[in-house]
């Protein structure tokens with residue numbers, strides 16, 4: 001039986017926000033190595049039709065990278081954790097610029113780390129990602145280096161430690177703010193948001209959908225602290241849930257237990 005908290009109000013109209021890597025797509029050691037299959041394209045266009053267009057991906061990837069992955073589809077999207085917004089598919093993808101101080105840091109990182117095994121450096125304009133893969137020692141080392149570089153960057157830059165790397169992000173890079181922005185425009189306005197994500201930057205979006213009366217879904221890693229109130233086991237489970245003809249079947253989501261420690265860690 002679904003808990004009362006999960007039951008949708010009569011007439012609920014939904015808006016769907018989706019993270020990409022680790023949520024819709026399995027991870028690959030190289031960010032350019034992931035491939036969008038036609039099944040995923042079909043799934044997204046069916047959902048888009050079902051929800052009257054109220055579907056957006058909110059990703060750490062740039063809009064250009066999202067477009068390369070999903071072509072020929074053009075999605076409503078928040079790229080670079082919401083810095084690059086495309087609220088409607090007919091808007092052009094405008095790339096955000098790399099500030100000079102970050103460019104200098106990225107040049108240094110490429111020179112010093114570019115050839116290290118397991119390390120992939122991804123320059124995304126105002127966001128710099130250093131991927132280490134699931135190698136805790138490299139991750140610790142890179143995290144220390146990234147934090148040490150912060151004083152040389154514009155105010156507001158922060159280091160976000162993800163599951164398989166670190167990213168240097170400007171203050172405006174907040175997925176939850178992207179969700180809020182979409183929710184002010186048609187066809188999202190007035191709907192109830194669902195956000196599905198798997199990693200640390202998705203926590204901000206979970207908080208936003210809670211404030212908007214929506215549903216938060218964390219993918220995988222049940223051991224990780226999260227603000228999300230529901231869970232799906234992995235990418236396959238996400239796709240199966242999204243593909244259900246009666247989407248969204250809320251009672252098919254696992255209800256997560258929220259502890260004070262988890263809430264604190266997710267802040």
Ligand SMILES: O=P(O)(O)OC[C@H]1O[C@H](O[C@H]2O[C@H](CO)[C@@H](O)[C@H](O)[C@H]2O)[C@H](O)[C@@H](O)[C@@H]1O
Nearest residue numbers: 019020021027028029030031059060061131164
């Ligand atoms: O917000 P997301 O859509 O989940 O994007 C987060 C980052 O995803 C990509 O990096 C991650 O996935 C890669 C492919 O599996 C993997 O090689 C990398 O180690 C992961 O960190 C993407 O490359 C980043 O730009 C996104 O920020």
